[in-house]
Amino acid sequence: MDFIISRDSLLQALTxxxxxxEKKVQSGSILCSVLLQADASGMLRYTGTDKxxxxxxxxxxxxxxxxxxxxxxxxxxxTVKSLGGETVTCTLMDQQRLEVxxxxxNFRLVGQAGGEFPVTPPLDQSRSLRxxxxxxxxxxxxxxxxxxxxxxRYGLNGAHFEEVTGPDGTSLLRVVATDGNRLSxxxxxxxxxxxxxxxxxxxxxxxxxxxxxxxxxxxxxxxxFGERAxxxxxxxxxxxxxxxxxxxxxxxxxxxxxxxxxASVERAVLQEALKRVLIFxxxxxxxxxxxxxxxxxxxxxxxxxxxxSKEEVPMDLHGExxxxxxxxxxxxxxxxxLGSTRxxxxxxxxxxxxxxxxxxxxxxxxxxxxxxxx
Amino acid sequence: MDFIISRDSLLQALTxxxxxxEKKVQSGSILCSVLLQADASGMLRYTGTDKxxxxxxxxxxxxxxxxxxxxxxxxxxxTVKSLGGETVTCTLMDQQRLEVxxxxxNFRLVGQAGGEFPVTPPLDQSRSLRxxxxxxxxxxxxxxxxxxxxxxRYGLNGAHFEEVTGPDGTSLLRVVATDGNRLSxxxxxxxxxxxxxxxxxxxxxxxxxxxxxxxxxxxxxxxxFGERAxxxxxxxxxxxxxxxxxxxxxxxxxxxxxxxxxASVERAVLQEALKRVLIFxxxxxxxxxxxxxxxxxxxxxxxxxxxxSKEEVPMDLHGExxxxxxxxxxxxxxxxxLGSTRxxxxxxxxxxxxxxxxxxxxxxxxxxxxxxxx
Numbered sequence: 141m142d143f144i145i146s147r148d149s150l151l152q153a154l155t156x157x158x159x160x161x162e163k164k165v166q167s168g169s170i171l172c173s174v175l176l177q178a179d180a181s182g183m184l185r186y187t188g189t190d191k192x193x194x195x196x197x198x199x200x201x202x203x204x205x206x207x208x209x210x211x212x213x214x215x216x217x218x219t220v221k222s223l224g225g226e227t228v229t230c231t232l233m234d235q236q237r238l239e240v241x242x243x244x245x246n247f248r249l250v251g252q253a254g255g256e257f258p259v260t261p262p263l264d265q266s267r268s269l270r271x272x273x274x275x276x277x278x279x280x281x282x283x284x285x286x287x288x289x290x291x292x293r294y295g296l297n298g299a300h301f302e303e304v305t306g307p308d309g310t311s312l313l314r315v316v317a318t319d320g321n322r323l324s325x326x327x328x329x330x331x332x333x334x335x336x337x338x339x340x341x342x343x344x345x346x347x348x349x350x351x352x353x354x355x356x357x358x359x360x361x362x363x364x365f366g367e368r369a370x371x372x373x374x375x376x377x378x379x380x381x382x383x384x385x386x387x388x389x390x391x392x393x394x395x396x397x398x399x400x401x402x403a404s405v406e407r408a409v410l411q412e413a414l415k416r417v418l419i420f421x422x423x424x425x426x427x428x429x430x431x432x433x434x435x436x437x438x439x440x441x442x443x444x445x446x447x448x449s450k451e452e453v454p455m456d457l458h459g460e461x462x463x464x465x466x467x468x469x470x471x472x473x474x475x476x477x478l479g480s481t482r483x484x485x486x487x488x489x490x491x492x493x494x495x496x497x498x499x500x501x502x503x504x505x506x507x508x509x510x511x512x513x514x
Numbered sequence: 515m516d517f518i519i520s521r522d523s524l525l526q527a528l529t530x531x532x533x534x535x536e537k538k539v540q541s542g543s544i545l546c547s548v549l550l551q552a553d554a555s556g557m558l559r560y561t562g563t564d565k566x567x568x569x570x571x572x573x574x575x576x577x578x579x580x581x582x583x584x585x586x587x588x589x590x591x592x593t594v595k596s597l598g599g600e601t602v603t604c605t606l607m608d609q610q611r612l613e614v615x616x617x618x619x620n621f622r623l624v625g626q627a628g629g630e631f632p633v634t635p636p637l638d639q640s641r642s643l644r645x646x647x648x649x650x651x652x653x654x655x656x657x658x659x660x661x662x663x664x665x666x667r668y669g670l671n672g673a674h675f676e677e678v679t680g681p682d683g684t685s686l687l688r689v690v691a692t693d694g695n696r697l698s699x700x701x702x703x704x705x706x707x708x709x710x711x712x713x714x715x716x717x718x719x720x721x722x723x724x725x726x727x728x729x730x731x732x733x734x735x736x737x738x739f740g741e742r743a744x745x746x747x748x749x750x751x752x753x754x755x756x757x758x759x760x761x762x763x764x765x766x767x768x769x770x771x772x773x774x775x776x777a778s779v780e781r782a783v784l785q786e787a788l789k790r791v792l793i794f795x796x797x798x799x800x801x802x803x804x805x806x807x808x809x810x811x812x813x814x815x816x817x818x819x820x821x822x823s824k825e826e827v828p829m830d831l832h833g834e835x836x837x838x839x840x841x842x843x844x845x846x847x848x849x850x851x852l853g854s855t856r857x858x859x860x861x862x863x864x865x866x867x868x869x870x871x872x873x874x875x876x877x878x879x880x881x882x883x884x885x886x887x888x
Binding site: 168218219224237244246248249250412413416419420445446447449451452453 | 542586589592593596597598611618619620621622623624786787789790793794819820821822823824825826827
């Protein structure tokens with residue numbers, strides 16, 4: 141193997157792949173490696189995997205001798221990052237060593253034969269959908285924060301994908317996430333076909349990597365579901381994610397069908413007020429007391445032996461006054477992913493879930509469970 | 515106590531004090547607090563201490579009722595940081611609570627009586643020196659990185675201050691630091707008197723806080739040494755540091771009096787090359803092999819099972835070729851605090867210390883001990 145490649149292109153590829161290789165296992169494991177495959181067509185293909193999540197990518201290179209090798213992804217990234225020149229020359233040496241040269245710098249990285257690298261099974265599905273990268277960014281931003289980080293209720297560790305029909309009959313991709321204390325869904329139109337196999341629960345880690353890779357991407361992204369895996373295809377790379385073998389809860393049951401009170405507040409004002417009351421809401425549930433009466437929402441928090449804080453937010457309330465508690469951080473995260481000037485809070489009784497909405501858009505919905513006030 | 519103060523001034527004061535209060539002890543300890551004293555002269559005085567290091571400062575305020583209270587420095591900093599208004603009103607309530615108001619925000623912080631706050635003894639010294647803040651920044655930058663972080667050789671945990679006479683007869687303040695593997699000294703002219711008491715070994719933490727506070731300060735700084743403490747005075751605050759009760763080693767003994775080889779290299783080129791070879795110099799001593807021959811300095815490093823790297827740096831060498839090892843990180847840190855275009859490396863034999871200098875300035879000197887190559 142022998143190829144010359146632009147330093148910046150190689151650096152971008154290795155930065156992308158760094159989120160996909162295993163970091164917890166001992167250095168030297170093949171799962172810490174990136175597989176490099178230089179082929180005669182003038183492409184360097186790169187692959188990184190932790191066996192559940194795989195990135196396949198390609199970048200143009202001047203390939204003199206085709207070949208492949210797997211080298212530690214972290215060391216190669218640090219090496220390329222440190223180089224000052226515009227191009228990098230990579231040559232396979234004896235004993236599976238990769239020589240990396242640029243200017244007066246010469247590195248030799250210990251590698252493993254490309255054949256040692258784990259093979260990701262191809263997707264058993266040809267049908268796919270297309271969605272704008274920009275819309276997918278919004279949908280993921282509005283849902284991923286609600287996925288449980290590492291729950292023993294296995295079905296909560298991913299986001300659920302499904303197709304719904306919009307009011308005007310268009311096909312929408314809806315992504316739903318919950319950690320048991322809050323729930324979000326967000327949707328956007330797509331073309332093509334969402335052909336779900338046995339499951340449609342996509343793991344959190346994979347979706348975070350998808351979100352990272354589509355940041356700023358123009359144009360469409362392709363998504364396909366197989367029996368055990370889903371793939372997301374961008375112009376120059378493909379993310380392969382093994383699906384979670386668990387059931388997502390029947391989330392429609394959780395959604396309140398009616399409300400007794402509706403409050404409308406300015407989003408930025410509530411967000412700022414929450415930031416301040418959270419300073420003294422330091423218990424595990426970050427409890428903030430919400431008192432809704434007349435035209436004022438009063439937020440209070442208290443930490444014994446430290447202090448307390450109080451904020452007043454102007455509000456339009458329809459319904460009876462009520463006082464109830466919420467995890468202030470959860471509401472803050474919802475407000476952070478809404479783009480609207482005002483938000484609606486739809487409330488039932490003291491222990492009923494709160495629904496948070498953009499008053500002008502039905503593209504997303506957020507449910508936050510209340511906390512008991514002592 | 516009742517005063518109105520600019521939010522930005524109070525925030526700056528609390529940010530400064532945050533480096534001086536104890537963070538390791540449990541919240542609620544008086545050592546986590548900042549003492550606020552509002553007096554009739556229109557000043558808010560603030561004090562933070564961990565009992566070895568104290569900051570006294572003052573900031574203008576509109577004082578309606580003089581008084582004092584000690585409140586948790588971290589909570590107060592977060593509170594003031596979160597406020598959006600231009601001014602903040604602070605009022606002492608019953609039961610040692612401090613009310614902090616701004617706009618529609620209202621905080622009440624639990625405090626302790628000002629009388630509970632530990633008293634720092636005043637300095638038993640009236641003589642002092644004056645040095646430009648800019649020069650003191652350079653002197654501290656060129657020495658602090660060499661202080662041992664937490665050594666059981668207690669005398670290495672601080673920097674030694676002494677007076678030396680420059681070639682033209684001027685009085686210079688010299689600061690010296692070593693961790694046993696490297697040594698730096700740096701000096702600058704001063705006026706007034708350096709009247710050292712019993713000791714002149716200033717703890718690392720205090721000097722880092724001094725460095726932080728004088729960053730960007732124009733004009734002079736005053737320094738005075740007492741029997742057990744030293745103070746550094748700025749325009750609007752004073753740092754009081756308890757001195758280390760230990761002896762600094764006789765550092766002049768370590769300085770090589772002659773050299774057999776002298777190499778001159780471009781500082782930035784060596785710095786870049788070191789950055790790259792350090793990727794594979796991951797043992798505890800960050801060993802890099804330096805081979806000096808003819809007009810090239812060749813740097814190499816190697817990590818078993820990972821890889822190796824080689825860099826060539828153009829060099830002017832006077833003396834015989836030699837190959838020896840150094841901690842690459844130590845040399846990198848020295849190069850980072852030198853401002854010159856070229857640097858001189860003065861070498862003896864394989865296991866003799868290396869002296870690093872700016873060829874055009876005698877204001878600072880760096881010694882790095884070699885490491886054995888396997």
